[in-house]
Amino acid sequence: MYCYIYDEFTQDKRYEKELLEIENRLTDLGLAGKTVRMALFRNVQEMVRDEIRRGAKSVIAVGNDETLHKVIDVVSGTDAVLGIIPLGSPNALAKLLGVPEGVAACDVLSARIVETIDAGIVNGKRFLTSLSVANFRSELTCDGLYRITPDVSGSLEVRNLAEDEYNTEHVSDPTDGRLETVIRVGVKQGWFGRRIMRESILPLTQLAIRSEKPIAVVADGEEMMGTRFDIGIEEGVMRVISGRGRKF
Amino acid sequence: MFNRREETNHMPSSNGQETIIAQGVKVEGDFTSSGDVVIDGEVSGSIQTAASLRVGDTAKITADVTAAVAVIAGVVQGNVKVAERLELLETSVVDGDITCRVLSVAPGARINGRVEMGTEKTED
Numbered sequence: 339m340y341c342y343i344y345d346e347f348t349q350d351k352r353y354e355k356e357l358l359e360i361e362n363r364l365t366d367l368g369l370a371g372k373t374v375r376m377a378l379f380r381n382v383q384e385m386v387r388d389e390i391r392r393g394a395k396s397v398i399a400v401g402n403d404e405t406l407h408k409v410i411d412v413v414s415g416t417d418a419v420l421g422i423i424p425l426g427s428p429n430a431l432a433k434l435l436g437v438p439e440g441v442a443a444c445d446v447l448s449a450r451i452v453e454t455i456d457a458g459i460v461n462g463k464r465f466l467t468s469l470s471v472a473n474f475r476s477e478l479t480c481d482g483l484y485r486i487t488p489d490v491s492g493s494l495e496v497r498n499l500a501e502d503e504y505n506t507e508h509v510s511d512p513t514d515g516r517l518e519t520v521i522r523v524g525v526k527q528g529w530f531g532r533r534i535m536r537e538s539i540l541p542l543t544q545l546a547i548r549s550e551k552p553i554a555v556v557a558d559g560e561e562m563m564g565t566r567f568d569i570g571i572e573e574g575v576m577r578v579i580s581g582r583g584r585k586f
Numbered sequence: 587m588f589n590r591r592e593e594t595n596h597m598p599s600s601n602g603q604e605t606i607i608a609q610g611v612k613v614e615g616d617f618t619s620s621g622d623v624v625i626d627g628e629v630s631g632s633i634q635t636a637a638s639l640r641v642g643d644t645a646k647i648t649a650d651v652t653a654a655v656a657v658i659a660g661v662v663q664g665n666v667k668v669a670e671r672l673e674l675l676e677t678s679v680v681d682g683d684i685t686c687r688v689l690s691v692a693p694g695a696r697i698n699g700r701v702e703m704g705t706e707k708t709e710d
Binding site for chain 1: 603604609611613616631
């Protein structure tokens, strides 16, 4: 049984025509199912949990990256498969999964290529894409064995399923059981102290950030403040519907 | 005003198993890896990899090093155990004992320690 989670913004008039086309195409493909609409004061996670309990085998987020992020935590770890019909923007995650925007996504759902992927976890909260820290100067304990400290303030990115910002051809592999950890630091070189960015890359399973002052960590676009962050990976905890053009 | 300019180095991207410790970071502790390792920064403690190790000319290592294959261009203060081939480039300095099967030393490379070669395989 399919359960479609419509984000609140999709009720806007500009999506009306496209949604109608999508619904018709889903009916043609025999993929029609229950529709659940997000709304203010409605707990979407609770609604999705109820639908899975009632037997939904496929939970399809209709919306953008944020829509998907809202349902990830509930769907992962269950028997349900997660899919997306991209509408609006940003839709970086759908692109990585090889799912085209709008009505074309229905055919991807119909082909039903299911990939089992990992999820990152930070202080008990799951993330699918990446976690980042700007102005990173704290101590990072890796796999409980060694510590890394940047000489100067830099940036930290922990990727599960994300593109390399500087090399979009490279996408971290969400099926390898590791989190690709990237520390970028500007190193002064030459007479004029010209800064050259240096990139450390570590495939890790466990990380701990310890900071004396509270720092902001952004995981799947959501900001968290704190001085202690324990990051890990849950292997093969999520099943997602992907297209042939997936980037991993 | 001059030090505000930034550019990105064209480091090879990780293949998922390769570890790169770049210039600008310090590593302390027992660093272990099952994949290839590239070190251009500072490391103290110990380094162990089952694959290849490349130590760049900006690297400063104060650690015992164990690898299958290694190319060293930087400074290593500690013992170096390599199961197969060890290559010391002209800018390399090794203050410690070396154990390997095959050794290549470029002119200018410095070794301050005992060298043991031709053994079957090093102990881990």
